[in-house]
Amino acid sequence: MRTAFIQTLNELADRDPRVCLVVGDLGFSVIEEFAQKHPDQFVNAGVSEQNMIGLAAGMALTGKIVFTYSIGNFATLRCLEQIRNDVCYHRANVKVVAVGGGLAYGNLGVTHHASEDVAIMRALPNMVVVAPGDPVEARLATRAVVALDGPAYLRLGKAGEPLVHENEPPFELGRAITLRDGTDLTLIASGGMLATADKVARTLAAQNLGVRLVSMHTVKPIDREVVARAAVETAHVFTLEEHSIEGGLGGAVAEVMAELDPGHAPLKRIGLRPEFNKTVGDQNYLKSLHGLDEESVLKTIQQIIARSYGRVG
């Protein structure tokens, strides 16, 4: 995703001199080409994220389209008030980009686990929150946030995530992409969990279940219509995200479903337990401790479906 993002940004900056990149002393072996090709559109703010966002807001208020770039929590939490007041309140045209969303930097430690960023960014007025599901979506999302006049948060993984989309799907911020349709259950995924959801959907479909698979790349504004339809047309709704189950995609979907008329499908949020990790592990290891590996996700879903059949029968 990181690679798709920076390549796309390079192309956009070639064409549009307003597109700028401000990094927080990060991006080794990622940002060099951008910096060389567009020296007047690039600056390293140093290890100073609050200043990075302030600078970006200032540049944006003179007419630039400014991307800021750092790791998960440094990109967002460290400079939260700058994002809220300088960027969101002023509707400054700043696109906050975080790499290492979720547990991508698993064994680096709790400081590098970005597990609440979506919840916090989602709470900010005027902020659009995008967590693309694969490199194709990362490319499309980068273009879309440039076209958007206003603040956005782009949450990326690392490099080398699998492709889920074979071709470029129609992409619009705030419009979920339905990759597969069915009425037994809906899987709504954001970020890198789209790949897991896709695999789980294939397995369940092979077991003759009708699976609807939705990529909710834009967590805010959430596609209410797609959520509502899933809640009414399918028997179960599951959200999948590499983020705390509190306040992220699962929280956003729960908010929509809670206000629907009664009688809709139940919801299960699959994501990170809201706690600090105590054990060291790489991304896959920690994900499995949280039940986010393919096998555990499958088991969670199958158990819930079996239980509901038990109730009906």
Place this chain on the structure above:
Amino acid sequence: MNSRATEDELRSVARKLRSHSLRMISQAKTSHIGSCLSVADILAVMYGRILRVDPRRPDWPDRDRLIMSKGHAAAITYAAVAEAGFMPAERLEGYARNGSQLYGHVTHVGVPGIEFSSGSLGHGLPVGTGMALAGKRAGAKWRVFVVMSDGELDEGSNWEAILFAGHHQLDNLTIVIDYNKIQSLDAVDKTLRLEPLADKFRAFGWSPREVDGHDVAALSTALEAVPLEKGRPSAIIAHTIKGKGVSWMEGKVLWHYRAPTPDELVTALAEVAAS
């Protein structure tokens, strides 16, 4: 407190810390070997001569507090607390491995001797300042040391604490700056210039001293003299070389990121042993 180590012993500990870090980072394939190598002599002196700590009682209330604020130099920090006797050196093998507790950034959970977790730069000094204020108000004898990096000084949070500590005359607080002249993308001078650094500290009410950060005698002399001036926090500006001890790593940004391959590890360990 340990008996006062000789200079030869300090140099020997520094070699051990470098070798541990090289092995740990090579085996775990993680980053930041250059950051570890530059701070080796500083940590050897801190644990060998300066800190009043007791490995049998990591939570002894009267201990000196050391906060490793450049938390990405985790491998060498764990090695230092292991060599100081807080935990068996065998535990270092778990560094950044699935199922262990030694995260790739300094982590206190389950690791005796680690005072405070870090990894997001610019947190250690404000926290150390808070400890120093509390210690001062309690009339305590223990002192606070914060080891930081030069790129880390970009963070505004540090300058807020520097202003505060100077104002409150916290002379029980000392920082050691691992001034290796390189940060994440480029040289410090090409990113955000820090010079004249000592003048900045003096202007903020601190007492600065510049030393060769690889000379254990010079480091000891400076650190044994704190507070350098009564009523002022001390800033030891330790001039270092990123990657120090392995010639082909020295002064190169690349070794902020790359882990030595098994072959590179062999030659690196040989260089350290011969140093």
